[in-house]
Amino acid sequence: MLVTTTSTRTAPAADATPLATARTQLATAVEHLGYDDGLHQMLATPRREIHVAVPLRRDDGTTVLFHGFRVQHNVSRGPGKGGLRYHPSVDISEVRALAMWMTWKCGIVDLPFGGAKGGIDIDPRSFSADELERVTRRYTSELMSNIGPDTDIMAPDMGTDDRTMAWVMDTYSVNRGYTIPAVVTGKPLAVGGSLGRGTATSAGIVHVTAAALKEAEIPLNAVSVAIQGFGKVGGHAARIFAERGARVVAVSDQYGGVRDDAGLDLERLTAHVEATGSVVGFDGADPVGNEELLALDVDVLVPAAVEGVLTEVTAPTVRARWVVEGANGPTTTAGDRILAANGVTVVPDVLANAGGVVVSYFEWVQANQTYWWSEQEIAEKLARRMASAYADVSALARRDGISLRDAALVIGVRRTAEAHEIRGLYP
Numbered sequence: 001m002l003v004t005t006t007s008t009r010t011a012p013a014a015d016a017t018p019l020a021t022a023r024t025q026l027a028t029a030v031e032h033l034g035y036d037d038g039l040h041q042m043l044a045t046p047r048r049e050i051h052v053a054v055p056l057r058r059d060d061g062t063t064v065l066f067h068g069f070r071v072q073h074n075v076s077r078g079p080g081k082g083g084l085r086y087h088p089s090v091d092i093s094e095v096r097a098l099a100m101w102m103t104w105k106c107g108i109v110d111l112p113f114g115g116a117k118g119g120i121d122i123d124p125r126s127f128s129a130d131e132l133e134r135v136t137r138r139y140t141s142e143l144m145s146n147i148g149p150d151t152d153i154m155a156p157d158m159g160t161d162d163r164t165m166a167w168v169m170d171t172y173s174v175n176r177g178y179t180i181p182a183v184v185t186g187k188p189l190a191v192g193g194s195l196g197r198g199t200a201t202s203a204g205i206v207h208v209t210a211a212a213l214k215e216a217e218i219p220l221n222a223v224s225v226a227i228q229g230f231g232k233v234g235g236h237a238a239r240i241f242a243e244r245g246a247r248v249v250a251v252s253d254q255y256g257g258v259r260d261d262a263g264l265d266l267e268r269l270t271a272h273v274e275a276t277g278s279v280v281g282f283d284g285a286d287p288v289g290n291e292e293l294l295a296l297d298v299d300v301l302v303p304a305a306v307e308g309v310l311t312e313v314t315a316p317t318v319r320a321r322w323v324v325e326g327a328n329g330p331t332t333t334a335g336d337r338i339l340a341a342n343g344v345t346v347v348p349d350v351l352a353n354a355g356g357v358v359v360s361y362f363e364w365v366q367a368n369q370t371y372w373w374s375e376q377e378i379a380e381k382l383a384r385r386m387a388s389a390y391a392d393v394s395a396l397a398r399r400d401g402i403s404l405r406d407a408a409l410v411i412g413v414r415r416t417a418e419a420h421e422i423r424g425l426y427p
Contacts, residue, residue, distance in 0.1 A: 079150050169183055
């Protein structure tokens with residue numbers, strides 16, 4: 001029997017979708033740069049979109065059908081680069097937005113990549129490891145002619161991990177007839193992964209937070225932090241913030257959150273999460289809801305879970321002085337306007353969470369060279385790259401009197417457009 005899965009997610013308002021937000025941000029940057037409508041449309045439109053059917057024979061012998069997507073938004077600066085997401089809500093609109101943001105992100109941190117993104121509308125928590133391997137290999141096989149180390153390079157994202165990337169790499173390599181580690185990043189170390197990749201996004205968040213605080217002459221060890229999301233990004237960010245002296249007072253996941261104004265015991269909390277699968281029920285702190293966490297009286301708020309959480313409803317409740325976007329697209333256009341009006345400094349996602357793609361670039365370089373760097377070398381290179389990118393964005397924001405988000409988008413869009421115009425239009 002063949003069953004087609006469907007998502008039960010309630011659709012957001014049209015003007016609050018990730019794609020609507022991404023397009024609004026692009027339009028603002030284009031207006032600032034004075035580009036004509038033709039260039040604007042080129043920048044707004046994906047270079048290539050791929051939709052594939054992904055059938056899965058389950059362990060019990062039944063067959064279910066999922067839908068897979070890959071969007072290569074722009075490749076003017078180099079091969080596409082972007083994650084592979086497994087989540088039941090994945091659709092082409094979301095993937096288009098994420099691919100567009102990856103284009104600007106790679107431009108902002110000055111990497112020789114374009115933007116891409118992929119996904120399958122599957123809930124990985126509901127399937128065995130063997131089933132997920134079969135889904136991954138089928139999806140990869142369907143995309144064989146459109147991905148590669150010089151074409152489009154995948155990485156882990158929501159619902160995927162280093163093991164997923166190993167399956168992608170092996171499927172691609174077997175079909176090509178030899179091992180090609182550079183086809184993906186975020187792989188296990190044993191098959192060509194890079195030291196520091198697993199915590200790179202989180203480390204980048206802390207680097208740009210420290211840079212923003214330094215402009216206000218406030219040391220990192222003098223601030224309180226609340227983090228929405230305690231997964232691969234938020235969990236590591238919490239630990240790194242604490243190691244550098246910040247007081248992490250609240251964290252949450254999809255089930256709920258915990259709070260301790262004196263600072264959470266992250267070692268005990270991490271052990272609790274490993275044992276139970278959630279921060280909920282941790283006996284070393286008080287419970288706090290996800291929306292309540294957004295409104296806590298802290299210095300730094302890090303939304304590091306999913307998109308669209310700071311809206312016209314939740315943004316007015318934010319009391320943090322800085323919002324550092326760990327997730328992709330956590331703030332809607334309406335939410336952004338409200339935060340700006342309330343004097344909240346937003347360090348945008350395309351800058352704040354770019355540490356992951358920076359170290360992905362390092363991994364890709366190492367794989368192509370078949371020469372690997374030490375963890376200290378990678379950490380130093382990441383710190384320099386993030387500090388340089390923040391300095392560029394902040395300088396433009398001050399010079400032109402615009403927000404950090406607008407400045408970041410202007411830099412990313414401008415670098416992409418310059419590459420397109422220098423290369424010319426074929427034929």
